Amino acid sequence: MSLLQIEEPIKGEQTTESEKKFCVGIDFGTTNCVCSVKIDGNVIMITDEFGEVIIPSVVLFRDSDVFVGNQIKKNIKNGLDNRIFSIKREFVENPEAKKNYGNYKQKLSPIEVSSLIFKYLKNCCESFLGKEISKCVVTVPAYFDERSRFAIKQSASLVGFEVLRLVNEPTSAAYAYGLERKTRGNYFVYDLGGGTFDVSILKLTDGVFKVLSTGGDPFLGGDDLDELFANKIAADFLNLRFKDLSKNNKVILVRKAKLLKEKLQKETVLKEFLEIDKKQINLEITEKALNTSISEILDKTILISTVVLEESGLKENELDGFILVGGSTRLKILLSKIQERFQLKIFSDIDPDLVVSKGAALHADGLVNGTENLLLDVTPLSLGIETAGGLMEKIIHRNTTIPIVKEQEFTTYEEAQTAIKIHILQGEREMVKYNRTLGEFVLDGIEPKPPGIPRINVRFMVDANGLLSVSATDKSSAIQKELEVKTTFNLEIEQMRTMIEESIKNSSLDMQERLLEESKIDATRFINELQSMDSDLKEICSTEELNKINSYIQLLSKEIQKDNREGILDFLKKLDVATQSFSEKRVKQKIKSALIGKNYDKL
Amino acid sequence: MDSFKLFNLNYDFSINLSKLEDEYYALQKVLHPDKFISSTEKELLYAQIHASNLNNAYNTLVNQVSRSNELLKCKGEQSKESETFNDLEVLTEVLDLQEVAENINCQKQKDNLINEINQTIKENVEKLNNYFIEEQLLDAKKLTVKISYLEKLLKDIKNNVTFTN
Numbered sequence: 001m002s003l004l005q006i007e008e009p010i011k012g013e014q015t016t017e018s019e020k021k022f023c024v025g026i027d028f029g030t031t032n033c034v035c036s037v038k039i040d041g042n043v044i045m046i047t048d049e050f051g052e053v054i055i056p057s058v059v060l061f062r063d064s065d066v067f068v069g070n071q072i073k074k075n076i077k078n079g080l081d082n083r084i085f086s087i088k089r090e091f092v093e094n095p096e097a098k099k100n101y102g103n104y105k106q107k108l109s110p111i112e113v114s115s116l117i118f119k120y121l122k123n124c125c126e127s128f129l130g131k132e133i134s135k136c137v138v139t140v141p142a143y144f145d146e147r148s149r150f151a152i153k154q155s156a157s158l159v160g161f162e163v164l165r166l167v168n169e170p171t172s173a174a175y176a177y178g179l180e181r182k183t184r185g186n187y188f189v190y191d192l193g194g195g196t197f198d199v200s201i202l203k204l205t206d207g208v209f210k211v212l213s214t215g216g217d218p219f220l221g222g223d224d225l226d227e228l229f230a231n232k233i234a235a236d237f238l239n240l241r242f243k244d245l246s247k248n249n250k251v252i253l254v255r256k257a258k259l260l261k262e263k264l265q266k267e268t269v270l271k272e273f274l275e276i277d278k279k280q281i282n283l284e285i286t287e288k289a290l291n292t293s294i295s296e297i298l299d300k301t302i303l304i305s306t307v308v309l310e311e312s313g314l315k316e317n318e319l320d321g322f323i324l325v326g327g328s329t330r331l332k333i334l335l336s337k338i339q340e341r342f343q344l345k346i347f348s349d350i351d352p353d354l355v356v357s358k359g360a361a362l363h364a365d366g367l368v369n370g371t372e373n374l375l376l377d378v379t380p381l382s383l384g385i386e387t388a389g390g391l392m393e394k395i396i397h398r399n400t401t402i403p404i405v406k407e408q409e410f411t412t413y414e415e416a417q418t419a420i421k422i423h424i425l426q427g428e429r430e431m432v433k434y435n436r437t438l439g440e441f442v443l444d445g446i447e448p449k450p451p452g453i454p455r456i457n458v459r460f461m462v463d464a465n466g467l468l469s470v471s472a473t474d475k476s477s478a479i480q481k482e483l484e485v486k487t488t489f490n491l492e493i494e495q496m497r498t499m500i501e502e503s504i505k506n507s508s509l510d511m512q513e514r515l516l517e518e519s520k521i522d523a524t525r526f527i528n529e530l531q532s533m534d535s536d537l538k539e540i541c542s543t544e545e546l547n548k549i550n551s552y553i554q555l556l557s558k559e560i561q562k563d564n565r566e567g568i569l570d571f572l573k574k575l576d577v578a579t580q581s582f583s584e585k586r587v588k589q590k591i592k593s594a595l596i597g598k599n600y601d602k603l
Numbered sequence: 604m605d606s607f608k609l610f611n612l613n614y615d616f617s618i619n620l621s622k623l624e625d626e627y628y629a630l631q632k633v634l635h636p637d638k639f640i641s642s643t644e645k646e647l648l649y650a651q652i653h654a655s656n657l658n659n660a661y662n663t664l665v666n667q668v669s670r671s672n673e674l675l676k677c678k679g680e681q682s683k684e685s686e687t688f689n690d691l692e693v694l695t696e697v698l699d700l701q702e703v704a705e706n707i708n709c710q711k712q713k714d715n716l717i718n719e720i721n722q723t724i725k726e727n728v729e730k731l732n733n734y735f736i737e738e739q740l741l742d743a744k745k746l747t748v749k750i751s752y753l754e755k756l757l758k759d760i761k762n763n764v765t766f767t768n
Contacts, residue, residue: 164640208628367640374632401662403636405655463651464636 021368023135023164024125025360026118027172028152030088030195030221033057033069033117034357035125038365043176043358046128050074054353055124059084059116061104068120079103081248087113088152089195092144092218095151114155122159135162137364139356141196142168143216143380145426146438146468153465164367166465168377169193170200171211172359173325175375176350178204185320186212188344190305191356192328195221199305201312201319207373212312213399214380215304222328223254225294230257232293237274237283249276264290265332291333298334302341311399316342324348325355376401379462383438385470386423388413389517390432395460398428402462409475410456413525415532416448420456422472431513443472450532451525519568520560526572527553530579533586540585548578605677606660606670614677616735616743618664627661667728668754671735671747680740690745697752704760713760720757724750 024046027034033055035046045053048070055069060076060083067076072083082102090110098107125133138156140149153163167175170189177187184204191198198216202209230253231242238245245253256274263270264287274281309316322344328334329352339346350358366373379402384394387410395406412420420443427435446454455475462468530537530553537546552575559567607614610626632638634657636650663669675681700720707713727750734743 165637205624205628208632210628367637372632374628374635374637376631376635401658403651403655404658405652406659461651461655464654 021135022129022131022133023137023364023368024133025172025357025362025364026121026136026138026156027169027357027360028088028114028117028121028138028140028156029057029193029356030086031057031223032194032353033121034354035121036354036357036361037125037129038361043361045354045357046125048124049127055121057085057087057117059087059101059113061102066116068117071120080251083251084113086195086223087117089219091148091151095147095154111151111155111158114152115158118156118161119159122161134160135164135364135368137165137167137360137367138163139169139172139360140166140466141193141216141218142170142191142198142200142211142214142377143196143218144466145218145381145436146383146466147436148218149466153467165363166467167360167363167375168198168200168211168214168466169196169356170198170214170323170325171202171209171375171377172357172363173350173355174200174202174204174209174323174359175362175373176355176359177323177347178209186314186318187321187323187347188305188309188319188342189323189325190301190329190338191216191325192301192334193221193326194223194328195219197221197301197304199301199308201308201314207371208376209374210376210401211378211399212314213308214378215308215311216380217300217304220297220301222326224297225328225331226254226258226261228293228297229261229290230254232289233257233260233274233283233285236285236289237281238276252276260285261290261331265330287332294331295333298331298337302337306341316344319344321345321347325352327353377464377466378402379404379466381426382428383424383426383460383462383468385410385458386421386425386432388521391430391517392425392427392432392435395458396462400462402466403464405459405461407457407459410458411452412446412449412454412456413451413521415451415528417451417454418446418448419444420446420472422458422470424468424470438468439470441470441472443474445477446474447477449476451528516563516565519565519572520563523556523560523568523572526575527556530575536586537582541582545578545582549575549582552578604656606663606673607677609657609660610664612664614674616671616674616732618670620665623661623664627657630657667731668747668751671731671743671750674735675740675744675747678740680744690748693745693749693752697749697756700753700756704756707760717757717760720753720760724753724757727753 022037022039024035024037034053035055036043037046038044047053048055050070052070056072058069058072060067060072060080062076062079072080084101087110091114093110095110098109098112101108101113122133136156138152138161140152144152149166153166156163170191173191174187174189184206187202187204189198189200189202191200196216196218197220198214200214201212203212204210227242230250233256234240234242234245234253242250242253253274253276256272260270260272260283264285268287270283270285272283272285274283309319319342322338322342324335324338324346329348335346363373363375365371378399379396380398382394382398383396384392387393393408393410395408396404410420421440422443423432423440424438425432425435426438429435443456446456457473457475459471459473460468461470530549537549541549552571556568556571556575559571610623612618612623631654634650634653636647636654639647639650642650663673700716703716707716727746731743731746731750734740734746
């Protein structure tokens with residue numbers, strides 16, 4: 001088979017243990033980072049200089065020094081107000097926008113701040129392993145969009161990491177379970193991390209991990225649970241609204257809430273002190289109070305899980321287990337909510353804080369040293385381009401297995417149009433304005449032709465990391481433009497959060513807008529066509545026919561201005577009938593001239 | 604290369620889906636870009652294109668409507684874009700079902716309708732298979748359009764039909 005004429009890799013590269021290459025797995029989390037590596041068949045957790053595996057994703061600037069992770073807790077006592085938390089969340093907003101962080105004199109972008117963490121992780125790995133480490137696999141939330149993925153990869157590259165692969169966090173976790181148990185079956189992965197919520201449904205067959213569907217919320221995580229609980233504590237014991245506290249007090253209270261949340265998993269009532277503004281406050285807090293404050297968010301995650309299951313095409317009884325990932329899945333209330341909704345075997349015996357990194361280390365080792373296993377991920381959101389009238393035409397639908405290449409032909413809309421703008425979008429809605437812009441470029445130099453004649457081929461290519469590149473070619477002139485999507489975008493954060501929810505809710509509303517836009521496009525195109533054939537019209541039609549046609553054109557234009565779809569369709573039909581005999585005669589003339597041989601090639 | 608050739612399959616509508624899946628995994632294990640991680644960038648790109656073709660071909664064959672269309676194309680019976688479908692009988696049947704769907708007012712009715720349409724699709728797919736066996740390609744083409752309408756309707760009902768009580 002011609003498809004297989006690629007030389008098989010790895011073969012002939014028989015490596016002994018000592019020659020094996022090292023490639024580390026990095027779980028770059030919103031709240032914590034975890035690095036690990038596979039050595040001699042085992043996954044080893046990498047520790048920092050304090051012997052800690054879990055490295056907080058926190059950065060602090062002090063004079064000209066940078067402190068990262070546990071260095072802050074161990075070395076710094078004052079000025080903690082300037083700590084930078086949850087930098088990963090800012091990727092979803094805009095990874096390149098520079099702003100002031102803490103007391104640092106220069107403005108930095110989220111990519112630059114993240115790269116400081118990656119630099120520290122690289123140092124940790126190198127001193128732990130006693131050798132230079134350059135290759136890594138980095139995990140990302142499954143629901144992360146294209147821009148954020150690119151930004152994570154760039155942050156790591158900036159400090160000399162070669163990122164061999166971005167792996168989705170739930171997939172990575174399943175890899176850790178699947179490999180160690182040699183399982184076969186369908187699994188639900190529920191990943192509630194510090195800052196993001198992700199679910200994926202995977203099918204495991206003979207070492208192949210195929211993602212069937214994925215979903216989540218990039219703004220929902222354990223940090224939100226802590227904050228909700230802190231709100232409750234503030235209201236019950238400080239008689240204050242959480243938002244009225246000083247920044248430092250907020251941090252103190254949220255940390256306390258986090259600690260209490262963990263303790264309340266073992267006890268039903270706690271008596272504690274809270275020291276705030278040098279005052280000691282007695283707290284008597286119950287498990288019930290905690291559960292009430294976080295219940296709503298947890299219910300939301302269950303709802304998202306149900307939708308993702310439906311999209312996988314599987315029934316609940318076809319699932320073989322429910323894998324829990326992320327520290328927040330230790331909550332008793334969450335476990336009981338999950339068990340109430342899904343009657344499935346729960347997998348939680350690999351530490352939920354470490355499982356993602358473990359899977360990444362296994363995959364990293366497989367990439368550089370060869371493996372029988374394979375991860376087939378999907379793209380979490382649809383990709384497409386803007387077409388006439390502010391509509392998004394989807395080229396790659398969400399939950400499509402990657403890598404994937406798709407091509408689609410587009411054409412011009414105006415007479416003698418020589419340039420076309422390719423506006424690349426990600427999202428689920430019909431109208432462009434509700435989706436996220438990934439980038440745009442202009443393909444110019446198109447040969448001037450009547451509308452609808454040029455054939456512009458747009459090719460979308462998504463690699464195994466979920467990164468997109470787009471190229472457009474004018475088929476008639478072979479002019480080509482390529483773009484790896486990585487420039488300008490403007491979006492409101494709320495957009496991403498609600499994109500899919502709203503696409504379901506508003507599909508009927510979108511449809512109305514879409515139908516109107518389509519009718520306007522049809523009508524405008526028809527009018528332009530007729531106007532461009534003005535001399536032919538005068539030659540072929542009688543004065544009576546001509547008057548009729550012109551008056552319909554005027555009436556149709558008025559309806560377009562009024563945004564009246566009914567009217568547009570009505571006059572479009574009338575205009576169509578009025579021009580019928582003209583079209584017939586014109587086609588006949590064309591055929592005649594074509595037969596004579598003149599201009600045949602250019603038709 | 605067409606999707607059938609890619610998987611070494613005969614030009615038959617009826618295929619063994621679990622065998623196809625195994626074959627798909629076996630091929631992906633060899634040509635996925637992850638297996639070319641230490642190769643040159645160009646080789647990596649080729650692997651990516653091969654893996655992508657394989658994904659496209661697999662998806663085409665798994666779905667019965669796209670499989671039928673692909674088979675029609677292989678047999679020289681490709682539908683042209685300019686062609687419009689106007690089989691009144693089929694359109695009426697689908698429109699009737701649509702009307703039923705619009706008047707649903709409880710979950711039980713919805714489930715019943717979904718079952719009914721699923722059954723109709725199943726019967727039509729069997730019929731389609733026979734058309735292919737007997738090389739009645741024009742009939743197969745018409746029936747494929749009908750099945751695709753029914754599938755779309757089914758999807759719309761599942762996603763959009765809601766009732767207030």
